[in-house]
Amino acid sequence: MIQASSVAIYGVGLIGGSVALALRAAGYTGEIIGYGRRASELARAVDLGVVDRYGLDAGDVAAQAQLHLVCVPVLAMRQVFDAIASQLKPGDVISDVGSTKQSVIEAARAAFGELPGGFVPAHPIAGTERTGVSAAFDSLYRNRLAILTPTEASTEAAAMEVERLWQACGARTIRMGAAHHDDVLAATSHLPHMLAFALVELLATRPDHDEIFMYAAGGFRDFTRIASSSPDMWRDIALANRGAVAANLDALILRLQDLRSAIACEDADQIESVFRRAKQARDAYVNLTEQTPDP
Amino acid sequence: MIQASSVAIYGVGLIGGSVALALRAAGYTGEIIGYGRRASELARAVDLGVVDRYGLDAGDVAAQAQLHLVCVPVLAMRQVFDAIASQLKPGDVISDVGSTKQSVIEAARAAFGELPGGFVPAHPIAGTERTGVSAAFDSLYRNRLAILTPTEASTEAAAMEVERLWQACGARTIRMGAAHHDDVLAATSHLPHMLAFALVELLATRPDHDEIFMYAAGGFRDFTRIASSSPDMWRDIALANRGAVAANLDALILRLQDLRSAIACEDADQIESVFRRAKQARDAYVNLTEQTPDP
Incomplete structure (x- = not known):
């Protein structure tokens, strides 16, 4: 269990709320103090037993906690870092849950002047398409992966506290460089989200969109699930990791153009070999995830 | 219930096998006679209670049935139509389950000389990423939609028998023109499959593909489920509906290029408005499907 005797959660939605619930469930x-901008949402978080109390001033909240977890959209983190910077105490541990890590580190450097030893960025790979504190649940992180991307300034003590936090939530932890994280996640998470949003928006703007959705098959529901994710959060991610996201979009557009050519030229072998490699990789991926309990 | 006293299923895999099981479950x-090319798979279908018996000669099987349901990949239908053409009897009803309808009608016209009155093409919008008769189950079509695309030659009597078939399987039926079907399905089903295959293949051919898949989140599993579909079946669909599939790929590639530009130019409003329209449409679609029982 974490050593901090008090935890501040900045941004008490699905992600931050689920951390609070998981910590409680783990004993x-x-x-646990919540910070946010809307008192009504925070009052709800207290009613739901997610946080013990809340504050609307991030600095005040920061002064009362030892472990600080910033759970706001990635481009809003700078603002929180600015607000808490002067209230951090020696030994405090600061982490975040952002889906992009280089941008969060830049924001922290700008807000804190230099990177604090207690600052250990992290990214729990979990989430649902739902949003808000009402969607939070204590098992969101169970058997999921939490990636820590310690900076050159991070202390080992702080990194271990952040590992304890995620392990208490049921996650496995791993460490990697922030740049590598951003590249890998651009491919496996950010790119699929861009695709799902773009596809659904394309269909939604057809003149026959009502009919289109009426005839969508069951597979469509799964395929487009991530298009129900938070537009604000994903706008921030697309911008914060724009280099890697654009590069991955470019690579995919080339593949789609190749596939489109193969279809137009009736190149059956080429089409089938693309589909077959994809199926093999996807089946292997599913086998891999099924080897871990409760995937 | 259907009026035919015997049914031939040409191609006893997930789709054809599930029709047979659903008919039995409905009383x-x-x-029910199976036709296929591999005796071992057909013997398995008999063992599993999916069909009563089987034949390896499509013409022989056709001579013994009144309702003929062709469940092979769309580009293999011509071959089955050729083999059964001379064995059809007056009053026989012929249908299929192909995901593309204009190509099936062309194949029938070529095989039968002129389109038989008993021929009513159809497409049950259901399926899973699994394949083979072992994957068949009797509720695959329950509360699903079966689209009939009668030709100008189809008799009302035959169309009603095909409706009874799908209603006995638990599906709702609807009729529309084959060209309209192919356009709508290109957008809602064929395009998402192309995207899922292309995305997974892109990731699978990265040098770091093992690591890539290791860090994939839960959403990735849902998003790529359809990339585990049958490569043969989908190669055929891409080719059989290539005009509409290519047009939809073109439209999506344009949207992806626009989104890529918006990301590279940091046009936050444009990015967010795409995501927001997508989320609204997808949430509305889910609400729609949740109004029908057991979606």
């Missing part, structure tokens, strides 16, 4: 007895 | 007491 954490310290105080 | 059909006539004979």
